[in-house]
Amino acid sequence: MSNDIRIKKGLDIKLKGEAEKTVEQAIISNYYTIRPEDFHGVIPKLVAKEGALVKAGDTLFYDKSHEAITFSSPVSGKVIEVLRGPKRRIDAIKLEADKTQVYLDHGKFDLNGATAESIKAHLLATGCWPFVKQRPYDVIANPNKLPKAIFVSGYASAPLTADLDFTLQGKEAELQAAITALTKLTEGKVHVSVGKNSNSPLANVSGATIHKVSGPHPSGNVGTQINKIDPVNKGEVVWTVNPQDLVIIGELLLKGKFNAERIVALVGSSVEKPRYFVTKIASEAATMVYDKGISKDANARIISGNVLSGKQIQPDGCLDYYSNVITVIPEGDDYELFGWNKPVFNKISTSRAMTFSWLNPKKKYDLNTNTNGEHRAFVTTGTYEEVFPLDIYPMQILKACLYQDLDEMEALGMYEVAPEDFALTEFVCVSKQPHQKIIRAGLDLMLKEIG
Known part of the structure; x- marks a missing residue:
C-alpha cells in the first residue's frame, strides 16, 4: 500500500507577502504573556502568584480538571501581573523577563x-x-x-x-x-x-x-x-x-531544559520585508511587527496564526502558544461602490460569476479582511464540497451543530473534525457564516454531554 x-x-x-528564507534574532521581549484561552477547555489554577520569581520551565499554573497537566513559564523572570475576568477567571499571566535567562534543570x-x-x-x-x-x-x-x-x-x-x-x-x-x-x-x-x-x-x-x-x-x-x-x-x-x-x-x-524557542514567520502584504525571526512562545508581537515591519499608524490587522484560522491580536499583543506565524494584512473597513455588480479581477473566488481569478491560477493577491457581504441564512450552493476533502458532509454537520443534535453530529463524523478543518468552507461561504465558531461550539457541547 x-x-x-x-x-x-x-x-x-x-497571497502577497511570503517570507524570505532568512532568519533574524527578534528584539528580545521584556514582557511575555501566557493566556489560558490558548488552551481550550482548561480551567487554570495558579501556582506562581503575582510577584513570584520563576525560572524558564517552572510551573505557572495547572488544569483544575486534570491536575497532572502543568503549564510552564517560557522565560525566567518575575510574575508582574495576573489579569482576571468575571468571577476572578484568570485571563492572562504577564511575566517580566530576566536579561540573562536561567533554565530549570530537569x-x-x-x-x-x-x-x-x-x-x-x-x-x-x-x-x-x-x-x-x-x-x-x-x-x-x-x-x-x-x-x-x-x-x-x-x-x-x-x-x-x-x-x-x-x-x-x-x-x-x-x-x-x-x-x-x-x-x-x-x-x-x-x-x-x-x-x-x-x-x-x-x-x-x-x-x-x-x-x-x-x-x-x-x-x-x-x-x-x-x-x-x-x-x-x-x-x-x-x-x-x-x-x-x-x-x-x-x-x-x-x-533537560524547557526551551520555548520558536522560529516565527512574519508575513503579509502589509509587511515591508517578510522574513523569519527567532523568538519565544508568548513574546510581544511588536518586537517583530514594528522592527522594520510596518509603520505604527498603518491600517492593518495583526493575526497570530495564518489568515484562515489565526486569531486577531492588538499591536501590543503577544504571540499565542501554538502559532509559528504572524500575518499582517490590510484592514477591510472600506466598501466598494457597486462591488457586487461589476467584474472582479482583484479577488479570489471559486465561482465564475463576474469573477475572473480562475483565468490566472498562479496570480498572487493583496486581499484585506473585508468579508464582501453580510451574515445571512445558509444557502445551498455546493461550494463547500468543492474545497472540503474530508469524507464528511460539511453543510449537514454545520446545521447539526446549530440545532445541537448530538446523535446526528456523531453520525456525521464530528469526532474527527476541528475548527481549522472548516476554515476554507468559511472562506468560500456566500452566507458569511462563522463555520469555525459553529464547529467549536458543537465540539464543546459534545465534550460536556458525552465526554
Whole structure:
C-alpha cells in the first residue's frame, strides 16, 4: 500500500507577502504573556502568584480538571501581573523577563530504558504535555486515555504559513528524540506527513510511518491526513503534535531544559520585508511587527496564526502558544461602490460569476479582511464540497451543530473534525457564516454531554 496522500479537493489561496528564507534574532521581549484561552477547555489554577520569581520551565499554573497537566513559564523572570475576568477567571499571566535567562534543570532523560508511563509522567511534570492534542474535540490530550495512533503534519499548506522544511533545519536530533518518545506512548503507529517533493528533516526520522502529501490546501491540515490514513470513530482517540513543538519536547529529553524557542514567520502584504525571526512562545508581537515591519499608524490587522484560522491580536499583543506565524494584512473597513455588480479581477473566488481569478491560477493577491457581504441564512450552493476533502458532509454537520443534535453530529463524523478543518468552507461561504465558531461550539457541547 502506498503511503502517498493526494488531495484533489481544496483551494490554494495565493497571497502577497511570503517570507524570505532568512532568519533574524527578534528584539528580545521584556514582557511575555501566557493566556489560558490558548488552551481550550482548561480551567487554570495558579501556582506562581503575582510577584513570584520563576525560572524558564517552572510551573505557572495547572488544569483544575486534570491536575497532572502543568503549564510552564517560557522565560525566567518575575510574575508582574495576573489579569482576571468575571468571577476572578484568570485571563492572562504577564511575566517580566530576566536579561540573562536561567533554565530549570530537569536532567537528561534516558529514552532507551523508558516506559510509556515514565515518558508521560516526565512530559506532564515538565510542562510539555500541552503540546500534545487529541481528536476528538481538538483539546489537550487526556493522559489517561491510550491513543490508537499519533499524527504529526510536517507539511504546511495554508496561505503564507511558515515553511516547515526551512524552520526545522538543523533540528534532526531533537525531532528524532521526540518521535522515539511518541512511539512508546501508543500501541499503534506514529504517522508523519511531509510534502511530496520536500527535503524535510522529518522525512528521515526512524520509528514512524512517513506519508508524502500533495494537493491544494487543506492537504497540510492534520485533520485531513487523519481522515485519509486512520479516521477516528466513536470511542477512539488519536493524538497530534506540531513539528516545532516536537523540537521543544526533543530538547527537553536530550538536554533537560524547557526551551520555548520558536522560529516565527512574519508575513503579509502589509509587511515591508517578510522574513523569519527567532523568538519565544508568548513574546510581544511588536518586537517583530514594528522592527522594520510596518509603520505604527498603518491600517492593518495583526493575526497570530495564518489568515484562515489565526486569531486577531492588538499591536501590543503577544504571540499565542501554538502559532509559528504572524500575518499582517490590510484592514477591510472600506466598501466598494457597486462591488457586487461589476467584474472582479482583484479577488479570489471559486465561482465564475463576474469573477475572473480562475483565468490566472498562479496570480498572487493583496486581499484585506473585508468579508464582501453580510451574515445571512445558509444557502445551498455546493461550494463547500468543492474545497472540503474530508469524507464528511460539511453543510449537514454545520446545521447539526446549530440545532445541537448530538446523535446526528456523531453520525456525521464530528469526532474527527476541528475548527481549522472548516476554515476554507468559511472562506468560500456566500452566507458569511462563522463555520469555525459553529464547529467549536458543537465540539464543546459534545465534550460536556458525552465526554
